[in-house]
Amino acid sequence: MNKIVVVTGAGAGVGRATADEFARAGYDVVLLSRDPDRLEKAAIYARRQGVRALAIPTDVADAAAVEAAADKAERELGPIDVWVNVAMATIFSPVAKLTPEEVERGTQVTYLGQVHGMMSALKRMRKRDRGVIVNVGSALAYRSVPLQSVYCGAKAAIRGFTDSLRSEIIHDKLNVRVTMVDLPAVNTPQFDWALNKMGRRAQPVPPIYEPEVPARAIRFAAENKRRNVWVGYPTVQAILGNRIAPGLLDRYLAKAGYSGQLTDEEKPDDAPVNLFKPVKGDYDAHGRFDGRSKSRSVQMFTERHRLAFWSAAGLLAAAGLYHLARREGCPGRKP
Template sequence: MNHQECHVMERTERTQNRIVLVTGAGAGVGRAVAEEFARAGYDVAMLSREPERLARAAAQLRGYGVRVLAIPTDVADAQAVESAASRVESELGAIGVWVNVAMATVFAPVSALCARDVERATQVTYLGQVYGTMAALARMRRRNRGTIVNVGSALASRSVPLQAAYCGAKFAVRGFTDALRSEILHDGLDVQLSLVDLPAINTPQFDWAANRTGKRARPVAPVYQPEVAARAIRFAAEHRRRTLWLGWSTARAIAADLLAPGLVDRYLASAGYRGQLTDEPRASDAPDNLHAPVPGDFDAHGRFDSEARSAGAPLFTERHAQALKGGVALGLLGLFAAALLGTRWGERRQVRDPS
């Protein structure tokens, strides 16, 4: 192979690795992720259900001088996801990074849910990531390179009331991702699989998500802007991180559940309701995007700009996570030792004073 052929091959590989596909890219975190990668020079494929909003977002991203392909897609449809992946590789080139962001939720106690709502939230939030991962892996396996980023949540380790369907789906995402990671290692593939757990983010979901509570929903403070999440996701993709927790609130929720899950249950029995609902009644004609996309000029941000933080969210990687879990383990050991000593002290007291 001569010098010119080597240069062409290097340029081709570099171009292929700079193509990213983002699901849920029409609004919210997905919209911010697509812009984050476009700003960094990636060509971007955008998948989302609402075609007009997706087209507007794509037109804006082309302003960064990159190629952008917008494909209206319902990620709950496995064949639609597979077809979109084939079109991206045909029109843009080999997908180097695939980011699964699309989600759907319903705010309601389990007693107010219907089977159709749970099914749809699970199809989008869990199966959408499964279908995306499978489509990406099928192509990356052949090339033996690529990166898949699944987007999780603090709620994948500590569930909250009023979002049982969403929490269950995010727990499933984590389980699926961990299982696949071991398979990739077994097969010796040079495919990176990352999971990024996010805190509360200021997105339009709190205005258009299905809601059976009668009150307007809100994110649990502290709230971060979607660009903070987007930077964390690109960091995970480019630095080959196994797991990444974004924000102190995410780390605290995970640690608290490890240390005292029963106490957290009781705390969330009240705080979990107050923290997710405002005192404002939800309008009877409020939009609901669970079963059909909501039209309108939504973008990455929701209505909480006044309180959302644009910076200051620490990143915890697997190294920090292990240290945190180690600290929790020591805490549990200390509690066990204290309980044991207390029991023995009580036994000795009972022997000395049978009365």
């Protein structure tokens, strides 16, 4: 019997790429998102991989809807083995131009949506004493940027909630694992449909990765014991850089954080907005930046194979030291 995975935000972007990745790996997939047409398209793709797929239109900001989706998933497919929280919403705007309603909605989707997923998954997994919850975070959970305060705040909150849950699971001696995958800039449709008050089209800050890169990292995190997985060197740099020199980054981002997130193109007056209602259309995993995006991450390769990588690095270092010692001459060595 195949393992069963639930993926939120599965209609487009990283969520869609993640659902595809698990389906290709032989998991039965439960797809949660708001737009039923895109969900069914993702389900058709999964079924072509020879697995079962269940599309459940769901707004993750609604706790009752998430709980009902979890019930339906287990009733129709069986016990949930993996729950992946991907759904998110962002807004490109300075704080001075935000409304309370926009902040509330962005927080409900991005933060509470993951909380609702964790609670529904944990409720079922703790009864069986098994399962994995994967929360999708961001480098921006550690190092906020201007113009995305709602998203950055929500991702930081997810990190805090996740850490609390981890400690509780350890205390209760449960065989349930919680892991977090932190992402870099990814080529998804969010840059075309996010609420944008800046007058220019939004873009991910380069280097940009194709959504299949985080999708592979998410499956890796589900199948391997890792507390956190950082995807891409920009994520590592942002997290470690903020630990070392946060004030310097404040000033740098005050200069570069605006232009780096905006293109020179004017935003169309009729640009779609998905914050309060799903945007119709034939969107899938990728956005409009395929020509500028990377399909691989060297850092993720070393993360996936870190034992072999560090073993090889250690052997190379030892060999280098040995040859250096031979060249320089070791104490006690015969001439």
